[in-house]
Amino acid sequence: MFRARRLILLLVSAAVTPLALAAPEKMQAIVQGAGTGAATLQLQNVDTPKPGMNQVLMKVYAAAVNPVDWKRQPAATTLPSGSVLPPIPGYDAAGVVDSVGPGVTGIKPGDAIVARVTAAYAQYVVADTETVAAKPRRFSFEQAAGMPIAGVAGYGAAMAANIQRGQRVAIIGAAGGAGSAAVDVARARGATVIASGHSSQQAWLKEQGVAEFVAYDKESVAQRIQGVDVVLNMVDGQADTALAYVKRGGHLSSIAGGPSPEKCAAAGVTCVQIRGTAPGMSMGDSLRSLTTMADAGQYTVRVTKVFPLAEAAAAQQFARTGDVMGKIVLSVDPKSGTR
Secondary structure (H helix, E strand, C coil), rough: CCCHHHHHHHHHHHCCCCCCCCCCEEEEEEEEECCCHHHHHHEEEECCCCCCCEEEEEEEEEEEEHHHHEEEECCCCCCCCCEEEEECCEEEEEEEEEEEEEECCCCCCCCCEEEEEECCCEEEEEEEHHEEECCCCCCHHHHHHHHHHHHHHHHHHHHCCCCCCCCEEEEECCEEEEHHHHHHHHHHHCCEEEEEEEEEEEEEEEEHCEEEEEECCCCCCHHHCCCCEEEEEECCHHHHHHHCCEEEEEEEEEEECCCCCCHHHHHEEEEEEEEEECCCCHHHHHHHHHHHHHHHCCCCCEEEEEEEEHHHHHHHHHHCCCCEEEEEECCCHHHHHCC
């Protein structure tokens, strides 16, 4: 009788208490050696991190590759839990919650999530709850991994420009991860999109709903893009040039630097530099907004190349070639392509 009652209590407890997925003590991760070259990346066994206060531990299914991964040298990290990680690159991850730290509510083990993190090129990663959002139901984990850096930047640029229905919006670097996100947001807000890119990207961008395309390698962008309401700039070194494309009273929003305030004032253009997210919006808020758009069919992440985690060096080398379309993603788990 006692054993039967105890079994019932255990079953009831298991039914109402979320269970951790029991991460192993060691995990595989890509560790960055000295320097920023892709050749310094090595797959190693390292300690699995533990979540601290207001953090979750994610079992990573996919991680995205972004230019910041090699432009910003990763460093060894001491987590709030006391865990110490070697230098591991990567900031975008999607997967499932393995366990939660103290103070976490509303997120439980087994939840499918996407997050802006540090040290994403690994089988497990900790994420602050304020940078976490539910994975879009329509997205695979590979698609979701492309949201935090590029998706949020493109979303932030479009939202900061206050795009209105019927406006003409030019997007410089429209084929990249941030640019293609900006295309989706601008179109969702009722704008006519003009894309600038390499001629090899024309057919791909037309499929995304771009109304006009300007090939910078075959024609003068300055002659083709004039007097638009908004320019969204996604390319280093192009913000000053792009200012001339905007009519007086228009907006220039850039994720890659911007003209001086004096130049913007002289042109009669409102200029905004995006530093990660739209002004006034947190990473979590931005990700949740993108999730809502994704589930409504208004936004997608176009994954064009997937590498296994062990080939992170090849993935970064491929990403550095320039004129890459869509997102490059690392598959960390066999379930990365599932929804």
